[in-house]
Amino acid sequence: MTAPASDDPKTLVSTEWLDAHLKDPDLRIFDASWYLPDADRDARAEYEKGHIPGARFFDIDEISDQRSELPHMAPPVEKFMSRMRSMGVGDGHQVVVYDGSGIFSAARVWWLFRLMGQTNIAVLDGGLPKWLDDGFKVTANPPVIRDRHMTVTPQRHMVRDVTDVARAAKLGDHEVIDARAPARFRGDAPEPREGLRAGHIPGSKNVYYQDLLNEDGTMKPPNTLRTIFMDAGIDLQKPVITTCGSGVTAAILALALERIGKTDHSLYDGSWSEWGMYADLPIATGAP
Template identity: 35%
Template sequence: MIDSALVDVNWLVEHLQDAELVILEASVQPVVPGFESINSEENFAAIPGARRFDYDKEVCKPNSSLPHMMPSPELFQEKVREIGVNRDSTIVVYDDVGLYASPRAWWMFRAMGHDQVYVLNGGLPAWIAAGLATAASLSSAEAQGDFEAEERINLFCDFNVVLAATDDKASQIIDVRSAGRFNATAPEPRPGLRGGHMPSACNLPFARVLDNGKLRDRAELQQMLQELASPEQKVISSCGSGITACVMTLAAWEAGYRQLSVYDGSWAEWGLPSKLPVVP
């Protein structure tokens, strides 16, 4: 189909009637200052035909003390079949901020073995800005899907992998939180967490890879990332809770990096009082 993990609104309009197309709305209420949902309970709009993919409450590990952790392949398969996703589906995910929560949905599907998944660059704001029609509500699946999850275990990682990476020159941890949180000069939004960062991690706030709600072009992304890591290194992205880390993973993918992993627990886990090392 296409080499990029992105599609734009023009591509989506052209393919809106494709039988294999599944559009998934994957919004999560933003907590990062400067990022806002354009939807609200009183004023809601959706791309016509879009179905809800809720990885914050539904497609996630149940009874976890950490937010929206990756579910088992069995639970993932069950939940996405319920929303009508098939083995041959071409999936386009979007969110109502622009580019905020949807990259995690994209990476989750890739982690479960599905490659025909793409992110709508600019999300719902770009769709509306193009003057395209919206629906007042989301759609439901007409039939159960036949999606089969085949987990790729390296695409998300736990703290043990990150701990090993702090002393591994073949790996580079990129922390996408703000510089203030990274350097422990600004408080963490979640109570009880330590300030600072992992040893050897570098800081590239995820907002820097965006331009007006869309991902920057490939040349800009390559320049940013090559200052921090080589394409031969394994790049582990980390953030506050595993959402915006996936924005960086998307940026790295577009820049040609392929040895990529997301620290699922991110700072919500690492920052807890523990023996995991933290430096200011």
Template identity: 40%
Template sequence: MHIKVGMTQLANETVVTVDNLPFIGFSMPSKTNGSDPNSASWYLPKLRRNAKSEFKKRHIPGAAFFDIDQCCNKTSPLDHMLPSERIFAYYVGNLGIGNDTHVVVYDASNFGAFSAPRVWWMFRVFGHSSVSVLNGGLKNGANEGLPVSDRYSRPEQTEFRAYLNRSWVKTYEDILDNLDSKEFQVVDARPGGRFRGVDPEPRDNTEPGHIPGSISMPFSSFLSASGHLHPREDLQTMFTQAGVDLSHPLCVSCGSGVTACHVALAGKWVAPLDNPVSLLNSVWVWSSRTDGWG
């Protein structure tokens, strides 16, 4: 989900808490206050949860639903490939979001966050830096005083202009060249068993394994038992212990470009002024084009 609110001193905060929301203009929505929340929940098919149906029954008042299965390149055989600038701008504008909107993203995952970092990254890659993730998601927000509702009103369409920031994206060719140049670090957010090649991939005809030289940092390790991101200093320690230097360029990856965005989010939260954190949208692109992981 994202909450559309006014631009303020917190407009460049990567992560916000429920306590921050009054300071970025969040309030119960009306025709005049400019507030407009939106939901970005998405679940793995094996969970058999319908994110849109759940949204209709329970969401922050004023929310609209951001569907990453719809806002994507539908011509690709892979999941969640980036849409064009035109498609992203049209989709986001229909959610009532403009370029002067500060966006706060959350989801309703039991993890506390699952797909929300992906939507955060999508806004960043299309040039919108005024976007934050609600730490702890709806799971914790509802317990911390955020209102929830089953009432929905369609947002008014707004003009949004998208500009693809290519420094936030990596391609197969970039990864191939990097094997020799080592210009950037590669971090894999999939579970350790899939990274090591001992557990199966959730995609037919895809062998487990990893890109040579990549580092394993499963996305779940960035979250506490409560579903909140670990404190910044703890995240910095995690990166250091994993051998990741946030002062150098970083590329993140996973299966379909969702959980890798947890690594990107944590990296930009810990080191917001350092090098861009780019995304290889799917490690399956690599495995399919190299006939394995070699």
């Protein structure tokens, strides 16, 4: 596995890279900000007040499978294609996605594009806070949008359901990595969603997503990321399934794995919102 360069339009780009390419005709930008209810922040209102020039707003709750009772599950292919067309994003475009936290929900949209077979997408390293700190401008002006066609080729191997994860946990042929905070992983802290048990998937290992990030919200360099995974006892020769509370921060783990050149990873979309709900699924508590 070889680590990519710092600016990689398929994984992560810097604010300087985005500023230099801002007027490229085939660049499309998404503000994919999303916050937990206790953050008391309105992502769409903040977008309308000020966003990176040309950015569209990507609502991960709306562009989801709303037939599911689970939060923001991956949408049907037809819905994804329809939403992208209406936002003027299509074949041949380079997409950059950011959020208002640094690197948080943007990684979820990066993973979703990859799930749909679109590889020309990168997360903005450090997100909107880094963009502003670096002195770059925002605007309240809406983008000019023209319909574009997108060809979607779903990569089914990039997503896992509860049956897949239960089998992997039993056989031990995958590394299941949980991005939640250590206290939630151990079962020492209650889950923020009502009705969920506390603990983790048996055999899974914990890499808190915040540990992959620097204080300024940027992602740590590949060599450091690799060390963090190895120090958590993860065998990087095995395929990986990432999980978290609701499939958002699990995508940060996926992005970090991609940054170190590991491509055989998938995401458990239901995550603990699903596993923690069902009494007949086993759980473990304490350290792995």
